[in-house]
Structure formats: structure tokens, C-alpha cells
Amino acid sequence: MAFRFTLLPASLLLACIAVFSFPSLHNPPRVSAQSVKTEQSKRFVPVYKADGDMVPPLQYREWTYLTSGFNMSYNPKASGDMSMFDNVFVNPESYKAFEATGTWPDKTVLVLESRGAESKGSINKSGNYQSGGTMGLELHVKDEVRFPGKWAFFDVASETKATLIPSKAPCYSCHAEHAAVDTTFVQFYPTLLPIATKKDTLSATYRKEMAQPK
Amino acid sequence: MAFRFTLLPASLLLACIAVFSFPSLHNPPRVSAQSVKTEQSKRFVPVYKADGDMVPPLQYREWTYLTSGFNMSYNPKASGDMSMFDNVFVNPESYKAFEATGTWPDKTVLVLESRGAESKGSINKSGNYQSGGTMGLELHVKDEVRFPGKWAFFDVASETKATLIPSKAPCYSCHAEHAAVDTTFVQFYPTLLPIATKKDTLSATYRKEMAQPK
Numbered sequence: 001m002a003f004r005f006t007l008l009p010a011s012l013l014l015a016c017i018a019v020f021s022f023p024s025l026h027n028p029p030r031v032s033a034q035s036v037k038t039e040q041s042k043r044f045v046p047v048y049k050a051d052g053d054m055v056p057p058l059q060y061r062e063w064t065y066l067t068s069g070f071n072m073s074y075n076p077k078a079s080g081d082m083s084m085f086d087n088v089f090v091n092p093e094s095y096k097a098f099e100a101t102g103t104w105p106d107k108t109v110l111v112l113e114s115r116g117a118e119s120k121g122s123i124n125k126s127g128n129y130q131s132g133g134t135m136g137l138e139l140h141v142k143d144e145v146r147f148p149g150k151w152a153f154f155d156v157a158s159e160t161k162a163t164l165i166p167s168k169a170p171c172y173s174c175h176a177e178h179a180a181v182d183t184t185f186v187q188f189y190p191t192l193l194p195i196a197t198k199k200d201t202l203s204a205t206y207r208k209e210m211a212q213p214k
Numbered sequence: 215m216a217f218r219f220t221l222l223p224a225s226l227l228l229a230c231i232a233v234f235s236f237p238s239l240h241n242p243p244r245v246s247a248q249s250v251k252t253e254q255s256k257r258f259v260p261v262y263k264a265d266g267d268m269v270p271p272l273q274y275r276e277w278t279y280l281t282s283g284f285n286m287s288y289n290p291k292a293s294g295d296m297s298m299f300d301n302v303f304v305n306p307e308s309y310k311a312f313e314a315t316g317t318w319p320d321k322t323v324l325v326l327e328s329r330g331a332e333s334k335g336s337i338n339k340s341g342n343y344q345s346g347g348t349m350g351l352e353l354h355v356k357d358e359v360r361f362p363g364k365w366a367f368f369d370v371a372s373e374t375k376a377t378l379i380p381s382k383a384p385c386y387s388c389h390a391e392h393a394a395v396d397t398t399f400v401q402f403y404p405t406l407l408p409i410a411t412k413k414d415t416l417s418a419t420y421r422k423e424m425a426q427p428k
């Protein structure tokens with residue numbers, strides 16, 4: 001989940017940003033689509049459209065925070081002119097279920113938000129802070145009956161539209177092959193990895209990867 | 215708020231970590247002090263002790279996320295062997311009040327959590343992700359009647375104890391002189407800065423700082 005944007009080479013990343021950034025989400029998304037937000041505010045249930053796309057969860061900044069990464073990449077030589085943060089959130093009911101069980105219930109939605117990183121501003125002189133609006137939003141949705149692999153990815157294109165990513169896209173195979181729990185990158189979620197370890201819900205592929213000499 | 219830990223030189227930071235890290239918070243804090251957590255879970259109200267210290271909000275990871283920084287420092291030459299993230303949270307009622315007013319209500323509590331940063335792990339080969347337990351926790355508490363300057367800082371020393379930082383400590387003067395809204399560093403909270411700008415709640419000192427040539 002945390003790696004469709006962040007592990008892409010910088011050039012592809014920029015292409016994604018060009019496609020998926022949208023001014024209306026550069027400030028906190030509210031006001032428009034208010035009825036959807038109100039409907040979703042208590043207990044989130046994914047809402048789909050006739051064409052298979054999804055209505056994005058506009059209230060995700062009020063959901064449970066999982067982690068942030070900085071310039072994460074699976075390319076050892078990754079570099080670019082632009083630095084980025086990614087922040088990951090999950091609907092609160094699913095976070096509580098994970099605490100109890102070590103894995104995700106049906107209807108779980110994880111949100112990956114990308115934001116630009118600045119270095120010099122106000123009193124900050126080195127290191128990086130988050131600034132400006134969102135540069136991309138992606139969803140990872142568990143809906144066991146709806147999706148053949150139980151999960152699907154969506155790119156958020158506007159406040160009312162999240163586009164289904166076809167199941168042959170590389171994010172699906174990467175998550176299936178490398179993610180620690182139920183196709184999600186719990187190895188990068190510091191409050192959840194100890195729970196999954198204790199509850200014995202780590203995937204076989206992740207255990208195998210961890211057992212290999214480094 | 216986001217800058218007591220993160221803007222300290224690395225050597226001092228390590229000293230802080232030695233003093234304030236505590237194994238019991240390296241996993242999500244629950245179980246013990248459960249009664250306090252239950253009491254605080256619906257609407258947070260600061261609870262103090264006879265000696266002036268405070269009972270830490272154990273449920274802060276379920277609060278509203280504000281931002282994360284990476285190796286932030288007010289030293290242009292800051293460097294160290296260790297990289298760190300800091301994550302900032304606020305009690306949800308105060309976040310909603312800020313959305314409506316552009317400033318913080320009484321009883322607001324911001325939490326600064328520091329975590330170690332790793333680079334190579336699982337499929338990640340460059341950039342940084344958060345790992346392991348908390349390396350420090352600090353609180354910034356607004357209690358207008360209790361504190362002469364309306365706000366106070368606390369260092370969290372254990373699940374049941376947050377130590378009041380004396381008002382002559384440099385964090386107080388730095389926040390007073392440089393923070394964008396009501397002594398808090400809203401200039402580093404990307405969803406809140408546009409609201410404060412629109413609501414015209416930016417501090418005079420911050421406006422002056424922003425007006426200076428760079």
C-alpha cells in the first residue's frame with residue numbers, strides 16, 4: 001500500500017503527480033460532497049459506482065494514522081529534484097480490529113497520501129517538513145466478495161472519483177509477494193508490526209524474506 | 215511544539231532520548247492504566263497530579279494526525295549518526311474547533327512523538343521509514359486558568375507521568391516568538407495553515423517573519 005507512489009522512480013512519480021494531483025484536495029477536502037462525508041463519518045463503508053470506481057473517503061485525515069515515509073524507494077540509487085513524504089491512514093474500526101486480531105477485517109480502507117517536503121522555512125534550516133497540498137492519494141480496499149483477490153487499489157482523481165486500478169498492475173503482485181500481513185506493508189507500520197508478530201499473522205512470504213541472510 | 219526534540223542538536227537529542235524513552239511505550243500503550251485511558255477516551259480533559267505533573271494521554275495514536283517531520287533542525291549544519299521522524303497529533307475535539315475558528319480552544323493537547331528512521335529493510339532500499347518504538351513524547355497543553363502563559367510543555371516519562379517543563383525553558387520563548395498560531399507551529403501543519411490564513415488568526419510575529427526578504 002505504501003509503495004505504489006513511493007517506490008516508483010522519480011520520473012514516473014512525477015507523471016503520477018501530474019495525473020492524480022487535484023487542486024480541490026490541496027486544502028482539507030470538505031464542503032462539496034458533504035452528504036457523502038456525513039454518510040461515511042460514523043462507520044466507513046465503501047461506496048462504489050456503476051462503472052466500478054469508488055467514492056473516496058473524504059474524511060480520511062480524521063482516521064487513524066499508521067506511519068509516514070520520506071523518499072521511500074525500492075531503487076537503491078533513487079534520487080530526484082523533489083523530496084516527498086507519504087502518510088498512511090486507515091479507517092478507525094479496522095485499526096481497532098487489527099489491534100484485537102493482528103489482521104484486517106472486511107471493508108478495511110487504507111489511504112496513502114503524498115505531500116511535498118520543504119527544507120528551509122520559518123525556523124527550520126535542515127531536515128524536512130511537510131508543506132502545501134496533497135500531491136496524490138491512493139486507496140487499498142478490502143472487499144472480499146467484490147474483488148477476486150479480496151483487495152483492490154484505487155487512484156483518487158477528484159473528491160468524488162477514485163479510479164479502480166486493474167488487477168494486473170504491478171502493485172498487486174508486489175503487495176502479494178512482499179507485504180507482511182494480508183497484502184499490506186505492516187512491516188512499515190510501527191504500532192502494528194509488534195501486534196502482528198504477537199498474534200502470529202505475518203505472511204509466509206514475509207517470514208521467508210526476514211529469514212534470509214542480509 | 216514540533217521543535218523541542220527535533221530542533222535540538224543530535225547530542226542533546228540523544229540525551230533527551232536516554233532520559234525520556236521508556237520500553238512500555240515501544241508498543242502501543244494500552245493494558246496498564248486502562249482506567250485512565252477509558253476515562254479519557256471520549257473527550258480528553260487534562261488530568262494533573264498534586265505535584266503539577268500530568269497524566270499522559272495514552273490514546274494519542276487514535277487522535278487526529280497533524281504532520282510528520284524528518285530530521286528537522288534549526289541548525290543549518292545539523293547532522294548526526296541517527297535519523298529521526300517526529301509525528302504530531304492533537305485531540306480530535308480541538309482539531310474540529312480549529313477547523314471552525316482557526317485557533318485552539320482551551321484544553322487542547324498536542325503530542326509530539328519521535329521515532330527512529332530506517333533506510334534499508336524489506337523492499338525499501340533508499341529514503342526512510344519509521345521503525346521500532348517511540349523515542350520520546352512531549353505534550354503542549356493549553357489550560358488558560360492553570361498556566362500563566364495559557365500553555366505549558368510536558369515531557370512524558372512513563373505511562374502515568376508527564377513532567378512539567380519549567381516556563382523559563384527555551385521552548386516557551388521559541389514558540390512565543392516564532393509559532394504561526396497561538397504559540398503552535400501551524401506553519402508546519404499543512405491542513406491547518408490554509409485555515410489559519412483564511413480565518414486571519416496568524417500571529418503578528420509570524421506575519422512579520424514571513425514579510426521579511428529571504
